[in-house]
Amino acid sequence: MASTTSHAPDAGWRKHLPVLNALLRYGILIIIGFLMLYPLFWMIGGSFKNNHEIFSSIGFIPKEPTLDGVINGWKTSTEYTFATYLINTFKIVIPKVIVTVISSVIVAYGFARFAIPGRKYLFALLMATVLLPKSVLLIPQYLMFREFGWLDTYLPLYIPQAFAVEGFFVFMIIQFMRSLPLEMEEAAVMDGCNSFQVLTLIVAPVILPAIIAVALFQFMWSMNDFLQPLIYLSSVEKYPVALALKMSIDVTEATSWNEILAMSTIAIAPSLILFFAAQKYFVDGITSGAVKG
Amino acid sequence: MYNNKLIGSMYVTPFIIGFLLFTAFPFIASFVLSLTDARLQDQLGAANFTGLANYGEMAGDATFQKSLGVTFFYVFVTVPLKLAFALLIAVILNFKLRGIGFFRTAFYLPSILGGSVAIAVVWRFVFAGDGLINQAFGVLGFGGINWLGEPDTAMFSIVLLRLWQFGSAMVVFLAGLKAIPEDLYEAADIDGASRFKQFWMITLPLLTPVLFFNFIMQIVQAFQEFNGPYIITAGGPLKSSYLLPLMIYEEAFKYFNLGYSSALSWVLFVIIAIFTAVAFWSQKHWVFYAQERDDNKGGH
Numbered sequence: 001m002a003s004t005t006s007h008a009p010d011a012g013w014r015k016h017l018p019v020l021n022a023l024l025r026y027g028i029l030i031i032i033g034f035l036m037l038y039p040l041f042w043m044i045g046g047s048f049k050n051n052h053e054i055f056s057s058i059g060f061i062p063k064e065p066t067l068d069g070v071i072n073g074w075k076t077s078t079e080y081t082f083a084t085y086l087i088n089t090f091k092i093v094i095p096k097v098i099v100t101v102i103s104s105v106i107v108a109y110g111f112a113r114f115a116i117p118g119r120k121y122l123f124a125l126l127m128a129t130v131l132l133p134k135s136v137l138l139i140p141q142y143l144m145f146r147e148f149g150w151l152d153t154y155l156p157l158y159i160p161q162a163f164a165v166e167g168f169f170v171f172m173i174i175q176f177m178r179s180l181p182l183e184m185e186e187a188a189v190m191d192g193c194n195s196f197q198v199l200t201l202i203v204a205p206v207i208l209p210a211i212i213a214v215a216l217f218q219f220m221w222s223m224n225d226f227l228q229p230l231i232y233l234s235s236v237e238k239y240p241v242a243l244a245l246k247m248s249i250d251v252t253e254a255t256s257w258n259e260i261l262a263m264s265t266i267a268i269a270p271s272l273i274l275f276f277a278a279q280k281y282f283v284d285g286i287t288s289g290a291v292k293g
Numbered sequence: 294m295y296n297n298k299l300i301g302s303m304y305v306t307p308f309i310i311g312f313l314l315f316t317a318f319p320f321i322a323s324f325v326l327s328l329t330d331a332r333l334q335d336q337l338g339a340a341n342f343t344g345l346a347n348y349g350e351m352a353g354d355a356t357f358q359k360s361l362g363v364t365f366f367y368v369f370v371t372v373p374l375k376l377a378f379a380l381l382i383a384v385i386l387n388f389k390l391r392g393i394g395f396f397r398t399a400f401y402l403p404s405i406l407g408g409s410v411a412i413a414v415v416w417r418f419v420f421a422g423d424g425l426i427n428q429a430f431g432v433l434g435f436g437g438i439n440w441l442g443e444p445d446t447a448m449f450s451i452v453l454l455r456l457w458q459f460g461s462a463m464v465v466f467l468a469g470l471k472a473i474p475e476d477l478y479e480a481a482d483i484d485g486a487s488r489f490k491q492f493w494m495i496t497l498p499l500l501t502p503v504l505f506f507n508f509i510m511q512i513v514q515a516f517q518e519f520n521g522p523y524i525i526t527a528g529g530p531l532k533s534s535y536l537l538p539l540m541i542y543e544e545a546f547k548y549f550n551l552g553y554s555s556a557l558s559w560v561l562f563v564i565i566a567i568f569t570a571v572a573f574w575s576q577k578h579w580v581f582y583a584q585e586r587d588d589n590k591g592g593h
Contacts (some may be wrong), residue, residue: 040403109592140323260418271406
């Protein structure tokens, strides 16, 4: 690149360098983007192919589209339809998102605004929970929930979240609150609001983008959660999608790829739709914790 | 009002209760369990105190040593590659080109979906003997590779799945790049510094706080990889992808050895703790915080 030649013929293509540069960048981006998204296209396309075609062609558009995979996938190889597993998933995810948001906002408000004794140390503990590997807590938590009689219920999957155990979310909201000016809250106090009214009437509406980001991340992560349901749930009728899918590949993997691909497509559809509807909040959310001016 | 310590403490009480009950107590309990021969099917009262026997057992456990080895291999390959790739794409995306938003979305999407069982299942098919990659190889005239059936290549499928999720690190890098003041580059241009030199002398130093954040998050995440080996490779073949979190799970819930499993989880915890402690300790030597400079840009 640092060529020292300055002969006349060179000047010709040098003029076009910015254009070539842009083409190169687009070229790289398009190739990588295509390769990255191809498995997703292939999954969606495969849901509408027959099994023979999945094995015989790498194209993602079905040549002889069929709904067999979707229909059989929806029926599943179990006694329940996929609808049961989707509903079960939402029975876990929705309460989990709600209690996560409420508890994280309350605790973040305390950390961001109040002079609390030992705040520095509490905050350090909060951040330490982010770095602590979950597997070190797994067995005692299991034994504890067994004592509570909570095995094979959804309670172990979301009750802890009601106590702001996900430090990452609390941190995200703290960061957002700290970037807000105090005047509005001070004025509300002058007008006779107590702190809870300030939080719900003044602060909560303003930090809505952070609340949405927390809700979205918790939704996605909970949809993907596998290890916790695997440990706590034993009856098939209570399985979320993640467990049902794992069970299906154990049963039908060798034969019916289109069924499994269709089930996978349906399984990620809620996350996919939500992602495209609200992608701005994801990017804002994940960067708010990492980059501080 | 915000000076009222009592009200403030009330707001953080849920965290204190949750921390004690669901984090601190299990954390200590798992260490206590690691000193016993507790079994999953027995009452805890039946367990015997065995001192450090579980930790001693690891010294003679070939499976554990294999697992530890592949775990380090996995982390040391995945994390640097993922960070380098995320940074490279972020730098390309940071130039003012049309349609960047589209690419950013496309590259970010896998990091949201990739943790799911559904994608892990698709990955199994992509790497299967008659799967997508071998079909593509066939079209290109290469022979197929038994990706998931060979100890040398099974781990590769998991590494590639996690590299595929570089998007979350990328958007963090991208936000860091956007925060670098334009005038620094203009000044460097005037001084005649090449683009390459500008990257090393300006971009990278100013990006170190973000690099530090990404490094910590990726290390912590990589050491906890479970879905990949459980669903894609089942830890095999020949334990070649038997990552430590999978071994911890199987020891507890397949072989019912709660004591040994707890000891393994403490080993994993200590490893992660050492990595994060070294990273935090070393940051004063290589992480460059903007506060040290006078021209603080003051929030975003």
